[in-house]
Amino acid sequence: xxxxxxxxxxxxxxxxxxxxxxxxxxxxxxxxxxxxxxxxxxxxxxxxxxxxxxxxxxxxxxxxxxxxxxxxxxxxxxxxxxxxxxxxxxxxxxxxxxxxxxxxxxxxxxxxxxxxxxxxxxxxxxxxxxxxxxxxxxxxxxxxxxxxxxxxxxxxxxxxxxxxxxxxxxxxxxxxxxxxxxxxxxxxxxxxxxxxxxxxxxxxxxxxxxxxxxxxxxxxxxxxxxxxxxxxxxxxxxxxxxxxxxxxxxxxxxxxxxxxxxxxxxxxxxx
Ligand SMILES: Nc1ncnc2c1ncn2[C@@H]1O[C@H](COP(=O)(O)OP(=O)(O)OP(=O)(O)O)[C@@H](O)[C@H]1O
Numbered sequence: 001x002x003x004x005x006x007x008x009x010x011x012x013x014x015x016x017x018x019x020x021x022x023x024x025x026x027x028x029x030x031x032x033x034x035x036x037x038x039x040x041x042x043x044x045x046x047x048x049x050x051x052x053x054x055x056x057x058x059x060x061x062x063x064x065x066x067x068x069x070x071x072x073x074x075x076x077x078x079x080x081x082x083x084x085x086x087x088x089x090x091x092x093x094x095x096x097x098x099x100x101x102x103x104x105x106x107x108x109x110x111x112x113x114x115x116x117x118x119x120x121x122x123x124x125x126x127x128x129x130x131x132x133x134x135x136x137x138x139x140x141x142x143x144x145x146x147x148x149x150x151x152x153x154x155x156x157x158x159x160x161x162x163x164x165x166x167x168x169x170x171x172x173x174x175x176x177x178x179x180x181x182x183x184x185x186x187x188x189x190x191x192x193x194x195x196x197x198x199x200x201x202x203x204x205x206x207x208x209x210x211x212x213x214x215x216x217x218x219x220x221x222x223x224x225x226x227x228x229x230x231x232x233x234x235x236x237x238x239x240x241x242x243x244x245x246x247x248x249x250x251x252x253x254x255x256x257x258x259x260x261x262x263x264x265x266x267x268x269x270x271x
Contacts, residue, residue: 018081019043019205020066020173025075027065035061036072037229043173043205048196050220050237051209058229059209063175066207067100068093080172099166099204100175103182105158107150113137113161114146120168136164140198155183156191163195167202174199176208180215192219 020043027036035058043049053059064070066077068084068091077085079098084091107116117133124132137143140160150158159179166174179195180188196219199206210216216223217237224234 018078018172019045020207021076021078022062022066023076023078025062025065025072025077027061027070027072027074034073035229036065036075039075039226039229039231041207041224041231041234043207044221045172045205046200046203047221048200048206048208048219050216050223051207051226052211052213052216052223053226055211057226059226060177062226063100063177063207063209066173067098067175068096097170097172098175099169099171099173100177101159101162101166101179103178105162105179107158107161107165109150111150112146113142113148113150113153116150116161117146117164117168120165123170133164133168136167137161139167140164141194154187156187159183159191159195163198167198167204171204173205173207176206178209178211181211 020041022039022041025036025039026034028034039058039062041049041062051059051062061070065072065085066079071090072085072087074087075085076083076087079096082091083089084096108119111119114130114133114137117136118129121129121132134143134146137146140163142157142160142164145153145157150161153161159182162179176195180192183191192215196206196208208216208220220237222234223237225232
């Protein structure tokens with residue numbers, strides 16, 4: 001199914017996707033320090049790429065650049081096989097097939113669930129939006145809840161509506177910035193696996209930021225670790241182990257070959 005987005009296309013009228021290629025990306029805010037220092041990354045359709053890293057290392061900035069919310073100083077970004085940034089060209093966010101879901105979901109509090117989802121459907125005729133929104137809500141397990149107001153929903157339900165709204169634009173790419181961190185542990189696992197199943201089945205390329213190494217390792221097809229604006233390692237989760245704690249007590253992860261040695265407990269996600 002990778003490379004195609006049949007479910008989303010059926011619901012919202014779109015086509016096939018080619019993932020993301022980020023090449024030697026550099027970015028700074030104003031005259032500040034460089035935040036991205038030559039990041040290169042590939043996101044494949046239908047696959048989940050987990051992104052780990054300390055607070056402030058540049059994860060959200062990378063997502064914002066891919067979404068078009070920041071214009072990079074240098075480097076190239078291709079989305080769905082099309083150049084969207086190359087130093088001169090900058091395609092604005094609303095013209096990129098990119099969905100983004102943040103930790104706080106960002107639903108419009110004054111609009112019902114259906115209208116929240118239909119908001120991104122300007123490419124459809126007005127009379128078709130209601131049915132398309134209902135179809136997407138069905139897809140994320142929120143069928144029949146279109147009339148509900150956001151404040152009457154649980155965190156997990158709001159997360160699903162936020163996902164449906166991001167899918168309404170028929171994205172080739174979905175950027176998830178810690179979208180599950182507001183949920184309690186039990187709900188978090190089920191909502192995460194349902195969400196990623198929907199995205200994988202639809203052939204969407206996913207970049208998922210998380211602070212939780214085990215979440216990244218268990219839920220991702222590929223994992224990258226970022227530090228101070230650079231990607232340290234990128235690899236298959238089965239080749240990555242959780243092998244200790246840093247000075248602040250956070251679990252640390254590395255590629256297994258590098259960590260092999262005394263003190264490494266090889267708590268690899270793949271077994
Ligand atoms: N709009 C902005 N203007 C100036 N500096 C910014 C802006 N946004 C982020 N920064 C700085 O850029 C650096 C990277 O921030 P970013 O939000 O990308 O990190 P992060 O890895 O997502 O952090 P966290 O895990 O805490 O969310 C930080 O030093 C931050 O202070």
